[in-house]
Amino acid sequence: MKLLVYGAGVLGSLLAARMHEAGHDVTLLARGERLAALRRHGIQLAEQDSPVVRRVPVPVVEDPADSYDLIAVLIRAHQVDPVLESLAGLHSDVLFLHAWAAGAEPLGAVIGHDRVLLGFPTGGGTMHGDVVRHRATSFVTRRVPMQIGEPDGRDSPRLQQIVRTFRTAGINAKAEPRIDARLKTHAAITVPLGQAAAAAGGPAALAGDPDAVRDMIRRIRHNLATLPTPPVPRGLATVLTLPHAVLVPVIRRFLQSPTATHSGLSNTSPATEAAELERLADQIRAQERAR
Numbered sequence: 024m025k026l027l028v029y030g031a032g033v034l035g036s037l038l039a040a041r042m043h044e045a046g047h048d049v050t051l052l053a054r055g056e057r058l059a060a061l062r063r064h065g066i067q068l069a070e071q072d073s074p075v076v077r078r079v080p081v082p083v084v085e086d087p088a089d090s091y092d093l094i095a096v097l098i099r100a101h102q103v104d105p106v107l108e109s110l111a112g113l114h115s116d117v118l119f120l121h122a123w124a125a126g127a128e129p130l131g132a133v134i135g136h137d138r139v140l141l142g143f144p145t146g147g148g149t150m151h152g153d154v155v156r157h158r159a160t161s162f163v164t165r166r167v168p169m170q171i172g173e174p175d176g177r178d179s180p181r182l183q184q185i186v187r188t189f190r191t192a193g194i195n196a197k198a199e200p201r202i203d204a205r206l207k208t209h210a211a212i213t214v215p216l217g218q219a220a221a222a223a224g225g226p227a228a229l230a231g232d233p234d235a236v237r238d239m240i241r242r243i244r245h246n247l248a249t250l251p252t253p254p255v256p257r258g259l260a261t262v263l264t265l266p267h268a269v270l271v272p273v274i275r276r277f278l279q280s281p282t283a284t285h286s287g288l289s290n291t292s293p294a295t296e297a298a299e300l301e302r303l304a305d306q307i308r309a310q311e312r313a314r
Contacts, residue, residue: 025087032098040066070159076154118185126203
């Protein structure tokens with residue numbers, strides 16, 4: 024499979040590096056200063072706060088082309104519209120691997136409904152200059168799969184091929200028949216979480232404010248209650264019923280963990296994070312109005 028990774032941020036860089044190191048034919052799309060840095064140094068990776076930086080020489084391009092079997096899009100939700108325009112005249116299958124609560128319809132309306140697959144990536148980290156500082160792999164993170172699915176939930180040959188290809192690179196990929204519901208659930212939780220962390224000044228600061236955590240839980244519960252389908256995975260429905268005495272300490276411990284520190288909650292580009300959260304919030308409000 025010839026793969027184009029569209030988006031050279033943290034997650035796109037990690038995916039491209041993993042696929043390249045496993046021997047796959049992968050190219051990374053970037054623009055501007057990021058493209059120039061990748062051409063000079065390749066993808067630069069460091070584990071959390073380690074001083075050791077390794078370089079992965081993945082080929083890079085500035086624009087998409089029709090020579091790929093699959094285009095994996097790893098960008099922010101608010102960046103989708105110009106990406107769709109650049110993909111509209113092509114024929115490759117397109118796997119959208121990012122936060123998205125609006126379903127496949129607006130994506131397929133631009134590039135063709137038969138080209139769209141949905142998913143959500145694993146991994147996390149932050150950009151420090153041109154270096155991707157990614158969180159360390161652990162027993163827990165290895166067990167969290169990259170969810171990929173057809174918008175209609177079917178188990179198609181192309182879906183199985185993508186899952187197999189990613190697995191050969193050591194990526195714990197999994198076909199998810201309820202991918203749209205999973206993405207909506209993810210947005211319902213991450214929008215209040217991300218906005219609360221940004222308002223507090225980061226995840227650790229939010230952990231130190233129990234009242235802000237309680238308010239965040241209230242907003243998460245509201246979003247989950249207005250989902251058009253039950254939460255996926257179903258276990259997240261317990262957030263609607265568990266008492267604050269249980270939820271608040273659990274969430275505060277998570278906010279103080281390395282996982283929270285090396286994630287989008289500690290984003291080094293606050294304006295970018297705010298724009299994505301607002302786009303997702305708009306999508307949540309739209310589905311609430313449609314009920």
